[in-house]
Amino acid sequence: MALKLFRAAWFLSALVVLLNLLYVYASLPETVVVQENAERISLTREWVFYIMLGSIVLINVLVYVLKVFQEEGANLRAWFHGLIITINIFFIIAMQALNVYNSSEIFNHNLVTIYLSASLGLILLWAVLWPLYQLYQKFFLKQAV
Numbered sequence: 001m002a003l004k005l006f007r008a009a010w011f012l013s014a015l016v017v018l019l020n021l022l023y024v025y026a027s028l029p030e031t032v033v034v035q036e037n038a039e040r041i042s043l044t045r046e047w048v049f050y051i052m053l054g055s056i057v058l059i060n061v062l063v064y065v066l067k068v069f070q071e072e073g074a075n076l077r078a079w080f081h082g083l084i085i086t087i088n089i090f091f092i093i094a095m096q097a098l099n100v101y102n103s104s105e106i107f108n109h110n111l112v113t114i115y116l117s118a119s120l121g122l123i124l125l126w127a128v129l130w131p132l133y134q135l136y137q138k139f140f141l142k143q144a145v
Contacts, residue, residue, distance in 0.1 A: 003074045006081035013088040014060050021056065024095045025049045032102050052095060059087050079130045086126045090119040 028045040035041040043051075066080050097112045 003078040003081070006078045006085070010060075010063060010081040010085050010088075013085045014056075017056055017088040017091050020092045020095055021049070021052055024099045027099055027103070029102055032098070034098070048098070052091070056088075056091055059091075060084060075133075076130070079126075079133070083123070083126050086119070086123045090116075090123055093119045 025045060025048075028048065030045055031042050032045050032048045033040060033042045034048075063077075063081060063084055066077060070076050093115050097116060100107045100112065
């Protein structure tokens with residue numbers, strides 16, 4: 001049951017991240033500034049679109065790759081769907097941060113940094129939950145003989 005819920009949430013997050021990509025692509029300028037530290041790094045918005053699309057597709061296809069290798073492990077697959085959901089959340093926040101950075105609007109850099117850090121923290125937290133779940137299963141649940 002949990003796998004079905006995570007699968008539905010993953011599908012919804014994949015749709016939202018793709019719709020967000022289209023929204024961000026439509027609002028980006030022709031030349032997108034990616035970094036402005038020592039030197040200015042910029043790409044055309046088409047390159048940004050295809051790089052992000054490739055990353056999103058590559059990450060989301062991993063769900064199907066894991067399904068091929070772990071047909072019986074429903075708990076692992078449910079956890080992995082959750083991990084991909086958290087990565088999709090990071091993609092959404094990162095694309096919105098890139099969009100705001102390249103707009104002429106005034107924005108709070110600290111707030112964007114907090115959102116990006118929180119989404120990365122969410123990914124790390126979810127990634128750590130599987131080994132903790134496995135330890136709990138091994139040491140605290142008694143197996144019937």
